[in-house]
Amino acid sequence: MQISAHREKGLWEGDQTSGCSLQPSPVKHVMTARALKRERLPRLYKDVLSKKPKEYWDYEKMIVKWGNLEHYEVTQKIGRGKYSEVFTGYHVPTNKKCVIKILKPVKKKKIKREIKILQNVSKGPNIVALLDVVRDPLTKTPCLVFEHINNTDWKSLYPKLTPHDIKFYLYQVLKALDYSHSQGLMHRDVKPHNVMIDHDKREVRLIDWGLAEFYHPLTEYNVRVASRHYKGPELLVDDTFYDYSLDIWSFGCMLAGMIFRKEPFFAGADNVDQLYKIAKVLGTDLLNDYLDAYDLELELEVEQRLGTLPRKQWSAFKNKDNAERCSPEALELIDKMLRYDPAARVLPKEARLQSLF
Numbered sequence: 001m002q003i004s005a006h007r008e009k010g011l012w013e014g015d016q017t018s019g020c021s022l023q024p025s026p027v028k029h030v031m032t033a034r035a036l037k038r039e040r041l042p043r044l045y046k047d048v049l050s051k052k053p054k055e056y057w058d059y060e061k062m063i064v065k066w067g068n069l070e071h072y073e074v075t076q077k078i079g080r081g082k083y084s085e086v087f088t089g090y091h092v093p094t095n096k097k098c099v100i101k102i103l104k105p106v107k108k109k110k111i112k113r114e115i116k117i118l119q120n121v122s123k124g125p126n127i128v129a130l131l132d133v134v135r136d137p138l139t140k141t142p143c144l145v146f147e148h149i150n151n152t153d154w155k156s157l158y159p160k161l162t163p164h165d166i167k168f169y170l171y172q173v174l175k176a177l178d179y180s181h182s183q184g185l186m187h188r189d190v191k192p193h194n195v196m197i198d199h200d201k202r203e204v205r206l207i208d209w210g211l212a213e214f215y216h217p218l219t220e221y222n223v224r225v226a227s228r229h230y231k232g233p234e235l236l237v238d239d240t241f242y243d244y245s246l247d248i249w250s251f252g253c254m255l256a257g258m259i260f261r262k263e264p265f266f267a268g269a270d271n272v273d274q275l276y277k278i279a280k281v282l283g284t285d286l287l288n289d290y291l292d293a294y295d296l297e298l299e300l301e302v303e304q305r306l307g308t309l310p311r312k313q314w315s316a317f318k319n320k321d322n323a324e325r326c327s328p329e330a331l332e333l334i335d336k337m338l339r340y341d342p343a344a345r346v347l348p349k350e351a352r353l354q355s356l357f
Helices: 031-037 108-121 154-160 163-182 245-260 271-282 284-293 300-306 328-337
Strands: 027-029 072-080 084-091 096-103 130-135 142-147 195-198 203-206 296-298
Touching: 072 096, 108 130, 108 142, 154 195, 163 195, 163 203, 163 245, 245 328, 271 284, 271 300, 284 296, 296 300
Parallel strands: none
Antiparallel strands: 027 296, 072 084, 084 096, 096 142, 130 142, 195 203
16 A cells, blocks of 8 residues: 555645644743743753754754655554554565654644654664655655554553563653753653553654754743643643753653553643642642742632642552552652652653662
8 A cells, every 4th residue: 555545635735733722821921030930941951952053953944855755655554643644564675664654734844843853863762763754746745754663552561561661661761851852852742652662672762753842941832732641730831931841740640650550640631620630639839839939820710720739648649559569769759750840850861860760
């Protein structure tokens, strides 16, 4: 079956937003004050991009070198998302298996951003390798070609993992995140669906860099990123001056879900409910401390929805089904990651040195 069989209708002229659907902002803020509060953040890799040539991060001006579409055929659909459909396939000249991501119509600069970011990081540790970029000559539909990973679906794999397995695989994800951050990149969509695990080979790949972005200090970013259950509080309170620490919140949600056998760990029905679910665990006192520290203010209706909530101890989530996973070291690391204040979160490089590993 050829890729052209899956062409989108019409030319590649889509102009859809690269973020999630708009929602009313829950927060009023003073931008200047918020920027000043962020001046010393992040602790690591703050000025990485200033040391790199402009062409490294200026994706809007990049010229994409397209490969040969006829070198690839798709075999089976394995997934779909808001911005793409994903297929297994093979490279015709070598008969080697691959994964082909056929992109849906979005702004051209979003396509360029994903390609540029993948070209910059795909040789990093435990990051999916980008093999080629091709497009249909008629519809201009772009396709990204990746290495094939014999992934086991996380819903069936996670319950079977031993504490040793969990430590091993999550350490590999931290290596991938630390590398991407060291290259000036935020992933912005860390979640189980985007961590491929070949359990037989004990290999891990961090995939789907479609929402990733270059980090420039004191820059405002779109808060309509990440999947709801893994959104950091900064996204939920419209704190646009976020940084790499967003990824560690999402990673912490994964860690908590695996340790407590509760996935997703924070399961909100919408963004306001997601913040409520977080506050039910971390409490509202620390939320208010975070808001005050960065000159953020919740809208009255959101504040009323949250009310006053006490903080829970992580040990409260321990039960007979997850006791073997709930070591003091695991609970300590969860606590260091799932914090309202991004400045208080342990970063991937620091997390790899924690006693859990």
